Amino acid sequence: MKLNRIMIAAPGSGSGKTTITCALLKALKNRGEQVVSYKCGPDYIDPMFHEKVIGILSKNLDTFFTGEDVTRELFLKNRTEKDVVVMEGVMGLFDGLGGIKEEGSSYHLAKVTETPIILVIDAKGMGRSVIPIIAGFLEYDKEHLIQGVVLNRMSKSYYEIIKPLIEDELRISVLGYFPDQKDIYIESRHLGLVMPNELADIQKQLQVVSEELEKTVDIEAIGHIAEQAKELLLVQKLVNVNSCFNHKGSNRPVIAVAKDEAFCFYYEDNLFMLQENGAKITYFSPLHDTKLPERCDALLIGGGYPELHADELSRNVSMRNAINQAFKKGMPIVAECGGFMYLHDAITDKNGISHTMVGIIPATCSYKGKLVRFGYVEIREKKSCFLPEGQLIKGHEFHYFDSTNNGEGCIAKKPTTGKEYSCVMAGENYWMGFPHLYYPSNPFFAERFVKKAEEYKKRKDPA
Structure with a gap:
Protein backbone atom coordinates (compact mmCIF):
# COMPACT_ATOMS: atom_id res chain seq x y z
CA MET A 1 0.00 0.00 0.00
CA GLN A 228 8.08 10.31 -0.88
CA ALA A 229 7.21 7.60 1.66
CA LYS A 230 7.72 4.10 0.27
CA GLU A 231 5.13 1.41 -0.28
CA LEU A 232 4.51 -0.91 2.66
CA LEU A 233 3.88 -4.64 2.43
CA LEU A 234 1.49 -6.50 4.72
CA VAL A 235 3.35 -9.24 6.58
CA GLN A 236 0.56 -10.99 8.50
CA LYS A 237 -3.08 -10.70 9.45
CA LEU A 238 -3.74 -9.49 12.98
CA VAL A 239 -7.09 -11.19 13.47
CA ASN A 240 -7.57 -14.89 12.88
CA VAL A 241 -11.02 -14.97 11.31
CA ASN A 242 -11.46 -18.59 12.36
CA SER A 243 -11.40 -17.51 16.01
CA CYS A 244 -14.10 -14.86 15.59
CA PHE A 245 -17.69 -15.51 16.59
CA ASN A 246 -20.25 -15.35 13.83
CA HIS A 247 -22.96 -13.46 15.70
CA LYS A 248 -25.62 -11.63 13.78
CA GLY A 249 -28.10 -8.96 14.77
CA SER A 250 -29.64 -9.36 18.19
CA ASN A 251 -27.66 -12.55 18.88
CA ARG A 252 -24.46 -10.58 19.40
CA PRO A 253 -23.43 -10.14 23.04
CA VAL A 254 -23.52 -6.48 24.08
CA ILE A 255 -20.56 -4.96 25.93
CA ALA A 256 -21.51 -1.69 27.64
CA VAL A 257 -18.54 0.72 27.71
CA ALA A 258 -18.42 3.52 30.29
CA LYS A 259 -17.70 6.75 28.45
CA ASP A 260 -18.08 10.29 29.79
CA GLU A 261 -15.99 13.01 31.44
CA ALA A 262 -14.80 10.61 34.15
CA PHE A 263 -14.06 7.55 31.98
CA CYS A 264 -12.66 8.11 28.51
CA PHE A 265 -9.29 6.35 28.21
CA TYR A 266 -9.72 3.64 25.58
CA TYR A 267 -7.48 2.30 22.85
CA GLU A 268 -9.59 2.24 19.71
CA ASP A 269 -7.99 -1.01 18.57
CA ASN A 270 -9.19 -2.63 21.81
CA LEU A 271 -12.78 -1.73 20.99
CA PHE A 272 -12.37 -2.77 17.36
CA MET A 273 -11.01 -6.14 18.49
CA LEU A 274 -14.04 -6.76 20.71
CA GLN A 275 -16.28 -6.03 17.73
CA GLU A 276 -14.24 -8.28 15.45
CA ASN A 277 -14.80 -11.08 17.93
CA GLY A 278 -18.56 -10.63 17.67
CA ALA A 279 -19.46 -8.10 20.36
CA LYS A 280 -21.76 -5.15 19.91
CA ILE A 281 -20.46 -2.02 21.66
CA THR A 282 -22.83 0.38 23.37
CA TYR A 283 -21.97 3.28 25.67
CA PHE A 284 -23.23 4.51 29.02
CA SER A 285 -22.31 7.22 31.52
CA PRO A 286 -21.67 6.43 35.19
CA LEU A 287 -21.96 10.19 35.73
CA HIS A 288 -25.22 11.00 33.98
CA ASP A 289 -27.20 7.77 33.44
CA THR A 290 -29.30 6.21 36.18
CA LYS A 291 -29.19 2.65 34.87
CA LEU A 292 -27.15 0.37 32.65
CA PRO A 293 -28.10 -0.07 28.98
CA GLU A 294 -30.86 -2.60 28.53
CA ARG A 295 -29.83 -6.10 27.54
CA CYS A 296 -26.09 -5.53 28.11
CA ASP A 297 -24.05 -8.67 28.74
CA ALA A 298 -20.73 -7.30 30.01
CA LEU A 299 -19.18 -4.06 31.28
CA LEU A 300 -15.95 -2.34 30.29
CA ILE A 301 -15.00 0.57 32.55
CA GLY A 302 -11.81 2.24 31.37
CA GLY A 303 -9.50 4.80 32.84
CA GLY A 304 -9.93 8.53 33.14
CA TYR A 305 -10.29 10.97 36.01
CA PRO A 306 -12.94 9.63 38.41
CA GLU A 307 -11.22 11.56 41.22
CA LEU A 308 -12.20 14.84 39.53
CA HIS A 309 -15.85 13.76 39.48
CA ALA A 310 -15.92 11.73 42.70
CA ASP A 311 -18.74 13.68 44.33
CA GLU A 312 -20.99 13.38 41.28
CA LEU A 313 -20.19 9.69 40.87
CA SER A 314 -20.96 9.12 44.54
CA ARG A 315 -24.31 10.91 44.33
CA ASN A 316 -25.41 8.73 41.41
CA VAL A 317 -26.58 5.98 43.76
CA SER A 318 -28.84 4.37 41.17
CA MET A 319 -25.93 3.70 38.81
CA ARG A 320 -23.65 2.49 41.58
CA ASN A 321 -26.31 0.01 42.69
CA ALA A 322 -26.96 -1.13 39.11
CA ILE A 323 -23.29 -1.99 38.55
CA ASN A 324 -23.04 -3.71 41.92
CA GLN A 325 -26.11 -5.85 41.20
CA ALA A 326 -24.84 -6.73 37.72
CA PHE A 327 -21.59 -7.98 39.23
CA LYS A 328 -23.44 -10.07 41.82
CA LYS A 329 -25.44 -11.69 39.00
CA GLY A 330 -22.20 -12.77 37.33
CA MET A 331 -22.02 -10.19 34.54
CA PRO A 332 -18.43 -10.08 33.20
CA ILE A 333 -16.62 -6.86 34.09
CA VAL A 334 -13.26 -5.50 32.95
CA ALA A 335 -12.14 -2.34 34.78
CA GLU A 336 -8.86 -0.51 34.30
CA CYS A 337 -7.21 2.19 36.41
CA GLY A 338 -9.95 4.83 36.91
CA GLY A 339 -12.60 2.16 36.37
CA PHE A 340 -10.87 -0.02 38.97
CA MET A 341 -10.93 2.91 41.41
CA TYR A 342 -14.65 3.47 40.78
CA LEU A 343 -15.47 -0.12 41.79
CA HIS A 344 -13.92 0.36 45.25
CA ASP A 345 -15.81 1.07 48.45
CA ALA A 346 -14.53 4.64 48.35
CA ILE A 347 -12.13 7.13 46.78
CA THR A 348 -10.35 9.58 49.08
CA ASP A 349 -9.47 12.72 47.13
CA LYS A 350 -6.52 15.13 47.44
CA ASN A 351 -8.30 17.00 50.23
CA GLY A 352 -8.80 13.87 52.30
CA ILE A 353 -12.56 13.71 51.61
CA SER A 354 -13.94 10.21 51.17
CA HIS A 355 -16.51 9.54 48.42
CA THR A 356 -18.57 6.36 48.38
CA MET A 357 -18.18 4.35 45.19
CA VAL A 358 -19.68 1.13 43.77
CA GLY A 359 -18.52 -1.19 46.55
CA ILE A 360 -17.59 -4.27 44.55
CA ILE A 361 -14.00 -4.09 45.82
CA PRO A 362 -13.79 -3.94 49.64
CA ALA A 363 -10.98 -1.40 49.72
CA THR A 364 -10.24 2.33 49.43
CA CYS A 365 -8.28 4.31 46.83
CA SER A 366 -6.47 7.45 47.97
CA TYR A 367 -4.20 10.11 46.49
CA LYS A 368 -0.51 9.59 47.33
CA GLY A 369 0.92 12.91 46.18
CA LYS A 370 3.41 11.20 43.88
CA LEU A 371 3.51 8.81 40.97
CA VAL A 372 2.79 5.34 42.36
CA ARG A 373 3.35 3.30 39.22
CA PHE A 374 4.61 4.39 35.82
CA GLY A 375 5.55 2.63 32.61
CA TYR A 376 5.11 -0.54 30.63
CA VAL A 377 4.24 -3.88 32.20
CA GLU A 378 3.86 -7.47 31.07
CA ILE A 379 1.05 -9.21 32.92
CA ARG A 380 0.32 -12.90 33.39
CA GLU A 381 -2.49 -14.48 35.38
CA LYS A 382 -1.76 -16.80 38.28
CA LYS A 383 -4.81 -18.82 37.25
CA SER A 384 -6.01 -18.80 33.66
CA CYS A 385 -9.21 -16.73 33.34
CA PHE A 386 -8.89 -14.23 30.47
CA LEU A 387 -5.61 -15.51 29.04
CA PRO A 388 -4.35 -18.94 28.02
CA GLU A 389 -2.17 -20.67 30.61
CA GLY A 390 1.30 -19.15 30.77
CA GLN A 391 0.62 -16.33 28.28
CA LEU A 392 0.96 -12.63 29.02
CA ILE A 393 -0.63 -9.39 27.89
CA LYS A 394 1.13 -6.03 27.74
CA GLY A 395 -0.05 -2.80 29.27
CA HIS A 396 0.88 0.49 30.87
CA GLU A 397 0.49 2.09 34.30
CA PHE A 398 0.40 5.78 35.25
CA HIS A 399 -1.42 6.67 38.47
CA TYR A 400 -1.09 8.89 41.51
CA PHE A 401 -3.76 7.03 43.48
CA ASP A 402 -3.22 3.69 45.18
CA SER A 403 -5.51 1.04 46.65
CA THR A 404 -5.47 -0.73 49.98
CA ASN A 405 -6.02 -3.86 47.87
CA ASN A 406 -4.41 -3.88 44.41
CA GLY A 407 -5.28 -7.52 43.85
CA GLU A 408 -3.36 -10.79 43.79
CA GLY A 409 -4.71 -12.38 40.61
CA CYS A 410 -1.80 -11.51 38.33
CA ILE A 411 1.92 -10.89 38.28
CA ALA A 412 3.16 -7.73 36.58
CA LYS A 413 6.73 -7.60 35.33
CA LYS A 414 8.68 -4.49 34.38
CA PRO A 415 10.29 -5.30 31.03
CA THR A 416 13.45 -3.27 31.60
CA THR A 417 14.27 -4.22 35.20
CA GLY A 418 12.55 -7.58 35.56
CA LYS A 419 10.93 -6.41 38.79
CA GLU A 420 7.70 -8.27 39.58
CA TYR A 421 4.71 -7.50 41.79
CA SER A 422 1.19 -8.76 42.33
CA CYS A 423 -1.74 -6.84 40.89
CA VAL A 424 -5.26 -7.16 39.43
CA MET A 425 -8.30 -8.89 40.83
CA ALA A 426 -8.89 -11.60 38.25
CA GLY A 427 -11.59 -14.23 38.34
CA GLU A 428 -13.76 -16.23 35.99
CA ASN A 429 -15.91 -13.20 35.12
CA TYR A 430 -13.86 -10.18 36.16
CA TRP A 431 -10.55 -8.45 35.58
CA MET A 432 -10.06 -5.31 37.69
CA GLY A 433 -6.78 -3.50 38.25
CA PHE A 434 -4.64 -0.43 37.64
CA PRO A 435 -2.90 -1.53 34.41
CA HIS A 436 -4.27 -0.30 31.09
CA LEU A 437 -4.26 -3.27 28.71
CA TYR A 438 -3.54 -3.30 24.98
CA TYR A 439 -5.56 -6.20 23.57
CA PRO A 440 -3.65 -6.57 20.26
CA SER A 441 -0.59 -7.60 22.33
CA ASN A 442 -2.59 -10.77 23.09
CA PRO A 443 -5.82 -11.08 21.07
CA PHE A 444 -6.98 -13.99 23.26
CA PHE A 445 -7.97 -11.46 25.94
CA ALA A 446 -10.56 -9.84 23.66
CA GLU A 447 -11.76 -13.21 22.40
CA ARG A 448 -12.28 -14.58 25.90
CA PHE A 449 -13.95 -11.39 27.13
CA VAL A 450 -16.50 -11.62 24.32
CA LYS A 451 -16.96 -15.34 24.96
CA LYS A 452 -17.71 -14.65 28.62
CA ALA A 453 -20.27 -12.03 27.57
CA GLU A 454 -21.81 -14.57 25.21
CA GLU A 455 -22.03 -17.18 27.97
CA TYR A 456 -23.63 -14.69 30.35
CA LYS A 457 -26.14 -13.75 27.66
CA LYS A 458 -27.12 -17.40 27.23
CA ARG A 459 -27.61 -17.85 30.99
CA LYS A 460 -29.58 -14.63 31.22
CA ASP A 461 -31.67 -15.08 28.08
CA PRO A 462 -31.95 -18.84 27.42
CA ALA A 463 -33.33 -19.67 24.00
Missing part, protein backbone atom coordinates in the same frame (compact mmCIF):
# COMPACT_ATOMS: atom_id res chain seq x y z
CA LYS A 2 1.27 3.45 -0.90
CA LEU A 3 0.36 5.86 1.90
CA ASN A 4 1.51 9.47 2.03
CA ARG A 5 2.75 9.88 5.59
CA ILE A 6 4.99 11.82 7.96
CA MET A 7 5.85 11.77 11.66
CA ILE A 8 6.12 14.87 13.86
CA ALA A 9 8.87 14.13 16.41
CA ALA A 10 11.13 16.12 18.72
CA PRO A 11 14.23 15.88 20.93
CA GLY A 12 12.07 15.68 24.07
CA SER A 13 8.70 16.19 25.70
CA GLY A 14 7.41 19.75 25.85
CA SER A 15 8.88 20.69 22.48
CA GLY A 16 5.51 21.44 20.89
CA LYS A 17 4.74 18.16 19.10
CA THR A 18 1.03 18.17 19.95
CA THR A 19 0.53 21.82 18.98
CA ILE A 20 2.36 21.41 15.65
CA THR A 21 0.63 18.09 14.94
CA CYS A 22 -2.84 19.53 15.58
CA ALA A 23 -2.08 22.64 13.55
CA LEU A 24 -0.84 20.52 10.64
CA LEU A 25 -3.88 18.20 10.82
CA LYS A 26 -6.17 21.24 10.71
CA ALA A 27 -4.27 22.81 7.82
CA LEU A 28 -4.39 19.61 5.76
CA LYS A 29 -8.08 19.14 6.50
CA ASN A 30 -8.78 22.74 5.49
CA ARG A 31 -7.07 21.97 2.17
CA GLY A 32 -9.47 19.10 1.53
CA GLU A 33 -7.07 16.26 2.30
CA GLN A 34 -8.41 12.96 3.66
CA VAL A 35 -6.22 13.14 6.74
CA VAL A 36 -5.86 10.49 9.47
CA SER A 37 -3.66 10.44 12.55
CA TYR A 38 -1.81 8.18 14.95
CA LYS A 39 -0.09 8.65 18.30
CA CYS A 40 3.11 6.80 19.05
CA GLY A 41 3.05 5.17 22.48
CA PRO A 42 0.40 4.55 25.13
CA ASP A 43 -0.88 8.10 25.70
CA TYR A 44 -4.67 8.54 25.58
CA ILE A 45 -5.04 12.32 25.59
CA ASP A 46 -3.10 13.41 22.49
CA PRO A 47 -5.33 11.25 20.23
CA MET A 48 -8.36 13.05 21.73
CA PHE A 49 -6.91 16.35 20.49
CA HIS A 50 -6.32 14.81 17.05
CA GLU A 51 -9.94 13.65 16.98
CA LYS A 52 -11.13 17.17 17.82
CA VAL A 53 -9.28 18.45 14.76
CA ILE A 54 -10.14 15.87 12.10
CA GLY A 55 -13.47 14.61 13.44
CA ILE A 56 -12.55 10.93 13.22
CA LEU A 57 -10.89 8.54 15.65
CA SER A 58 -7.13 8.66 16.13
CA LYS A 59 -5.30 5.47 17.06
CA ASN A 60 -2.22 4.49 19.05
CA LEU A 61 0.73 2.55 17.66
CA ASP A 62 3.40 1.09 19.93
CA THR A 63 6.17 -1.29 18.93
CA PHE A 64 6.61 -2.49 22.52
CA PHE A 65 2.98 -3.55 22.66
CA THR A 66 2.84 -5.32 19.31
CA GLY A 67 6.30 -5.77 17.78
CA GLU A 68 7.16 -4.87 14.21
CA ASP A 69 4.85 -6.99 12.03
CA VAL A 70 1.63 -6.50 14.00
CA THR A 71 2.35 -2.77 14.42
CA ARG A 72 2.71 -2.47 10.66
CA GLU A 73 -0.54 -4.40 10.21
CA LEU A 74 -2.38 -2.14 12.67
CA PHE A 75 -1.00 0.91 10.87
CA LEU A 76 -2.32 -0.21 7.48
CA LYS A 77 -5.59 -1.63 8.76
CA ASN A 78 -8.65 0.14 7.31
CA ARG A 79 -6.48 2.64 5.45
CA THR A 80 -6.80 3.61 1.79
CA GLU A 81 -4.29 5.16 -0.58
CA LYS A 82 -6.33 8.38 -0.49
CA ASP A 83 -5.40 8.91 3.16
CA VAL A 84 -2.71 11.34 4.28
CA VAL A 85 -1.23 10.10 7.54
CA VAL A 86 0.21 12.29 10.29
CA MET A 87 1.84 10.53 13.25
CA GLU A 88 2.72 12.27 16.50
CA GLY A 89 5.80 10.96 18.27
CA VAL A 90 6.26 10.35 21.97
CA MET A 91 8.88 11.89 24.29
CA GLY A 92 12.22 12.33 22.51
CA LEU A 93 12.67 10.76 19.08
CA PHE A 94 14.98 7.99 20.31
CA ASP A 95 13.42 7.51 23.78
CA GLY A 96 12.04 3.98 23.89
CA LEU A 97 11.47 1.31 26.51
CA GLY A 98 12.88 2.47 29.84
CA GLY A 99 14.19 5.58 28.09
CA ILE A 100 17.16 3.58 26.78
CA LYS A 101 15.92 1.02 24.23
CA GLU A 102 14.84 1.61 20.65
CA GLU A 103 11.73 -0.55 21.10
CA GLY A 104 8.70 1.62 21.82
CA SER A 105 10.37 4.81 20.59
CA SER A 106 9.10 7.19 17.94
CA TYR A 107 12.14 6.33 15.86
CA HIS A 108 11.41 2.61 15.99
CA LEU A 109 7.83 3.23 14.85
CA ALA A 110 9.05 5.46 12.03
CA LYS A 111 11.57 2.80 10.99
CA VAL A 112 9.00 -0.03 11.11
CA THR A 113 6.51 1.98 9.03
CA GLU A 114 9.22 3.63 6.88
CA THR A 115 7.81 7.04 7.69
CA PRO A 116 9.72 10.30 7.01
CA ILE A 117 10.26 12.44 10.11
CA ILE A 118 9.80 16.17 10.62
CA LEU A 119 11.86 17.17 13.66
CA VAL A 120 10.36 19.94 15.81
CA ILE A 121 12.98 21.84 17.81
CA ASP A 122 11.99 24.10 20.70
CA ALA A 123 14.44 26.88 19.86
CA LYS A 124 13.36 29.43 22.48
CA GLY A 125 16.41 30.89 24.22
CA MET A 126 18.83 29.40 21.66
CA GLY A 127 20.94 30.88 18.93
CA ARG A 128 23.49 28.99 16.85
CA SER A 129 23.37 26.19 19.44
CA VAL A 130 20.35 24.82 17.61
CA ILE A 131 22.69 23.65 14.84
CA PRO A 132 24.67 21.03 16.83
CA ILE A 133 21.41 19.74 18.32
CA ILE A 134 20.02 19.10 14.85
CA ALA A 135 23.39 17.75 13.69
CA GLY A 136 23.43 15.22 16.51
CA PHE A 137 19.99 13.91 15.63
CA LEU A 138 20.90 13.65 11.96
CA GLU A 139 24.09 11.76 12.83
CA TYR A 140 22.17 9.32 15.04
CA ASP A 141 19.50 8.76 12.35
CA LYS A 142 21.05 5.71 10.67
CA GLU A 143 18.01 5.16 8.43
CA HIS A 144 18.04 8.79 7.18
CA LEU A 145 14.38 9.26 8.06
CA ILE A 146 14.65 12.89 9.24
CA GLN A 147 13.67 14.90 6.17
CA GLY A 148 12.95 18.34 7.58
CA VAL A 149 13.04 20.62 10.61
CA VAL A 150 10.53 23.06 12.11
CA LEU A 151 11.81 25.58 14.66
CA ASN A 152 9.27 26.14 17.42
CA ARG A 153 8.96 29.29 19.56
CA MET A 154 11.20 31.40 17.33
CA SER A 155 10.78 34.94 16.00
CA LYS A 156 10.52 35.67 12.30
CA SER A 157 13.55 37.94 12.35
CA TYR A 158 15.86 35.36 13.89
CA TYR A 159 14.41 32.56 11.75
CA GLU A 160 15.45 34.44 8.63
CA ILE A 161 19.01 34.59 10.01
CA ILE A 162 19.36 31.00 11.25
CA LYS A 163 17.56 29.11 8.46
CA PRO A 164 20.26 29.57 5.76
CA LEU A 165 22.99 28.69 8.28
CA ILE A 166 21.30 25.41 9.21
CA GLU A 167 20.62 24.46 5.60
CA ASP A 168 24.16 25.35 4.49
CA GLU A 169 25.91 23.44 7.28
CA LEU A 170 23.62 20.43 7.63
CA ARG A 171 22.00 19.99 4.22
CA ILE A 172 18.58 19.55 5.82
CA SER A 173 15.43 21.44 4.81
CA VAL A 174 14.21 23.96 7.37
CA LEU A 175 10.50 23.95 6.65
CA GLY A 176 9.50 26.91 8.78
CA TYR A 177 9.10 28.22 12.27
CA PHE A 178 6.29 28.65 14.76
CA PRO A 179 6.20 31.79 16.93
CA ASP A 180 5.75 31.71 20.67
CA GLN A 181 1.97 31.85 21.19
CA LYS A 182 1.46 33.19 24.71
CA ASP A 183 -2.32 33.33 24.35
CA ILE A 184 -2.55 29.66 23.31
CA TYR A 185 -1.86 27.44 26.27
CA ILE A 186 -2.98 23.88 26.87
CA GLU A 187 -2.75 23.28 30.60
CA SER A 188 -1.15 20.16 32.05
CA ARG A 189 -2.02 18.06 35.08
CA HIS A 190 -0.35 15.09 36.72
CA LEU A 191 -1.36 12.69 33.93
CA GLY A 192 -0.33 15.00 31.10
CA LEU A 193 -2.40 17.48 29.14
CA VAL A 194 -5.89 18.39 30.25
CA MET A 195 -8.49 16.77 28.05
CA PRO A 196 -9.76 18.76 25.06
CA ASN A 197 -13.38 18.80 26.28
CA GLU A 198 -12.21 20.79 29.30
CA LEU A 199 -11.10 23.67 27.09
CA ALA A 200 -14.11 25.85 26.27
CA ASP A 201 -12.48 27.47 23.24
CA ILE A 202 -10.57 24.44 21.92
CA GLN A 203 -11.87 24.78 18.35
CA LYS A 204 -10.93 28.46 18.30
CA GLN A 205 -7.44 27.67 19.56
CA LEU A 206 -6.99 24.94 16.97
CA GLN A 207 -8.06 27.30 14.20
CA VAL A 208 -5.65 30.00 15.40
CA VAL A 209 -2.64 27.66 15.51
CA SER A 210 -3.56 26.27 12.11
CA GLU A 211 -3.74 29.73 10.55
CA GLU A 212 -0.40 30.64 12.12
CA LEU A 213 1.21 27.45 10.81
CA GLU A 214 -0.03 28.26 7.30
CA LYS A 215 1.78 31.60 7.52
CA THR A 216 5.10 30.35 8.85
CA VAL A 217 5.58 26.73 7.71
CA ASP A 218 5.82 25.37 4.16
CA ILE A 219 2.86 22.96 4.15
CA GLU A 220 3.44 22.09 0.48
CA ALA A 221 7.00 20.99 1.28
CA ILE A 222 5.74 18.79 4.11
CA GLY A 223 3.20 17.30 1.71
CA HIS A 224 5.98 16.58 -0.76
CA ILE A 225 8.00 14.78 1.94
CA ALA A 226 4.92 12.71 2.84
CA GLU A 227 4.54 11.75 -0.82
